[in-house]
Amino acid sequence: MSTLFERILDPANRADPYGLYAELRRQPICPQDDGTYVVGTHAEIDRLLHDPRISSDDLPDPQHFRWTGHPITDLIVRPVRAEIRKRHRPFIFRDPPDHEALRGRVMRAFSVARVRGMRAKTERLTRELIDKLAGKTRIDLVEEFSYPLPVTVICHLLGVPPEDEARFHGWATQLATALEPNQRGDEATQIKNEETFAEIADYIQDLVKAKRREPEDDILTDLAAGDDAERMNDYDLIATAVLLLVAGHETTVNLITNGMLTLLRFPEHLERLRREPEIAPRLIEELLRYEPPVHYRTRLALADIPIAGTTIPEGAPVVLLLASGNRDPSRFTDPDRFDPDRRDNCHLGFGGGLHYCVGAPLARIEAEIALVALSRRLREPRLLADPPPYRQGASLRGPSALPLAIAGVGEG
C-alpha cells in the first residue's frame, strides 16, 4: 500500500490528481511514512510560505554516492562535478540573507520596462508560429507552439543566441528534476544532473565572457555587469542564468498548453475569449488556479512548527501542494469549476512569500498573447486525445503533447 503522496507522484495519476488532492485535504497536514509532511489546504500553505521556520535550502547533498570501482570516476570526476553543482545553488534553493541579494539583482534585471518590451516580440513570434500551422489538419500544440514560444522569449531576454536554443531542450528537462523529490535523490539522476550541469555551466561561462566583452541589452549582460564589489560571483551568476533558462523552458509551456486544453474542454469559454479578448487577464488568473504549471514545491522545517493542531518536527521535509490549495473549498467557492469570471482569486499558481515567481509578469503576458491568438486563429480546434499524454514530472506538471485536429488557420 503506497502513501497518498506516492500515489500523487505516480505517473498513472498525472492526468487527474485532483481527486487525490481532495482526499489529502481531509487533514490539513499529512505526515507520510517516510517522514515527509504534505500540506494541501490553502490557509496552511499560505501560513507556511510566510514562516521563518521553513527553509527553501532543501536540495539533497550531492556528496554521497556509490563507488563504481573506477578510480578516476570515483576520486576525481564525480567529486569535482558534485562540488561544482553544490556551489551553483540557484536562489530558489537559498534562504535569506543570500536569497535577497540574488533575487534583488534578478528583479532589477527583469525590469517592468524590459518585460513590457517583450510584448511586441511575443506577438510577432506568436503570429509566425501560427502561420506555420497553415495547411495542416493535425498538430501537436506543444511541439509546434507552446514549447517554442516561451523558449524563444526567455532566450531572447537573457541574451542566448537563437542558434543555441536547441541545445537547451535536453538540458532544461534534465535539470528540472531538481524539483521532483522522487527523482532528485536517486543516484542515476544525480549523476546525469551533474554531467548536464557541467555542460550548461561551461556554455553559460563562455556566454558571460562574451557579454562582458561586448555588452548587449539583455539580462545576462546586466547580471554580469557591475564592479567587483557588487557583482555576483560566477557560481551565482551561472546558477541564476541556468535557473531562469530552466524555469523559462518548463513552466510557461505548461501554462499555455494547460490553458488550451482547459479551453477545449470548456469550448464556451474558448468562444468567449475569441469574442472578448479583454477577459484574458482574469481568465489566465483562473487558469493559474485551476490548472497551474507548478503543482507543488518542497521545503524543509528548520524547527518544530505547531500548525493546525499538529507539529511539523524539525528536519522534516515539507511538500506544499499549491495546486491542492487552489482547489480548497474552504477558500474558493465551487473550486472544481473553471470560472473565468471568478473574483477574489487568491490562487497559489505563482507560489507566495519570499519566493513568489519572479517571472510572473512575463508569464502573464505570454499566456495572454498566446491564448488570445490561438482562440482567434485556429479554426474548429478539437482535442484528439483527452486526457493527453503527460510528462514525467508531478511538480512541473503538463502534457508532453497536445494533439489537435484543426480545420485551418485564420487571419485572426
Place this chain on the structure above:
Amino acid sequence: MSADSSAPDRIVIVGASLAGLSAAKTLRAEGYSGVLVLVGDEAHRPYDRPPLSKQVLRRDFGAETTLPQPADLDIVFRLGMAAARLDRTERAVILADGERLPYDRCLVATGTRARPWPNPAEAALDGVATLRTRDDSERLAQRLRDRPARVVLVGGGFISFEVASVCRELDIPVSVLVRDAVPLAGAVGAPLGGFMAEVARGAGVDLRLGASIARMEADPRGRLAALVLEDGGRIETDCLVVAIGAARNIAWLDGAALATDRNGLRCDRFCRALGADGLPAGGIFAAGDVAHWPNPHDGDALVAVEHWGNAVAQGRTAARNMLAPGPDAMVAHDHLADFWSQQFGLTIKLVGLTAGADSFAVVRGSMAERRFLAVFGKAGRTVAAASVDSARWLPAYRAAILQGAPFPPLIGGLDAPRRIETQVLEDAAR
C-alpha cells in the same frame, strides 16, 4: 422574539461606512433579497479612510476614495442625512428630516468622529482643523498646498504622526505636541513609541513631549496666529490639526434604552446590540468602531477596535447573524485585531492588542537597523506582535498569538537573533 426568528425583508444599515458596506455585501452574497437601506450623514458613498492621512494629503491622488461596490447590491441610499433616533418599539430608524425607515434588522455602524478641541471658541478659529472625513482631508490637502509656515499637530497618535510625516515629505516645518512622555504608547507600547519618536525627530519633526496648549491666539480676522503652551512656550502657526482621538457616534441612540457609554454600543459575541437591561435588543446589531464587544482573544474583556480590518470582519459577522434564524445558527466575532501605518518611510504593522501588555521583546532584526519584529506579552502569553519594515514573518507570530503561545514565542529559523532580551512594560495600558 418571533420577529427575530423569521427571515428579514427590511434591513437598515446606519452608517455609510466600511463596516456598513462590508455588511451590505455579505447580506447580498448570503442571498438576502429584501430591501436594503444604507443611511449616511455625509454626502458620500462608503469610502476608504486610510489614504486620507497619507496619499490624499500628499496629493498622490484626490480625496475620491470611494470603496469598490459591486453593481448588483441594490442598495437604497439615504446620504447626507443623519439618523436622529431609533424607535425600538415600532422598529424604525428616524432620520433628521423626520423620515421613518422601518426595519426588521438594523445594523448600527455609525463609527466615530474626531474628538473636537475642548474649547469651542478656539476650535472654531480659521486654521484649526480635525481629520476624519474625506472633506477634512481635502481641506487639509488644500492648506498644505498653500505651504503654511508651520503645521502643528496636537495629539500623540497615528493620525498625528502620519500627517507630520507627510508635512516633512512636503518639506513643511511641523511640530507635534504630545501630552504624554511617549507618543503612540497606547497603541504600540512605550518601547515602540519611543522608537517612533526618534524616527520622527530624525526626519526633522519638532516633537514636544509632555506639552499641552494653554491657549490659542488669533488675528483680528479670527484666524489662528499662535499657540501658547502650558510651559510658557509660544509657537507661531496658522495651521493646527487637532488629533486627540475619536468619540463614538451614539448620541442618536439616546432614549432607545440600549447599553451605550463612551466606549460605544455594547454588544455580545454575535454582534447583537444589548439593551440597557443587558439582554440582546431585538433585531439590532453593531459593527465597526462604534461596537464595544467581548474579545475572545483576551478572556472576553470588552474592547472597541478602531481599525480597518475589524470593520470589514465585524460587518461580515453581523450580516451573517442578521440572517440567522436563531442564536444557534450565529457565528461569533473572533477577529484578531490588526492595523498598519505608513510614516517616515516605514511600514508598521501590528496584530493583536497591546492593552495591558506587561512585557516586550524584539525577536527579529533590531531597532538600530530600523527593521525589526517585536512581540508583546501579557501574564506569560504572547498577545501582540508588531513589525517595522519586516512584515514577512508576521503571519507566524499571528498564529502564535492565536495559539496562546508562551511569551516570548520561540520561533527560530531564518533571520532569528541569537539572543532575545525581554523588557518589562510599566503601565503600558493607556
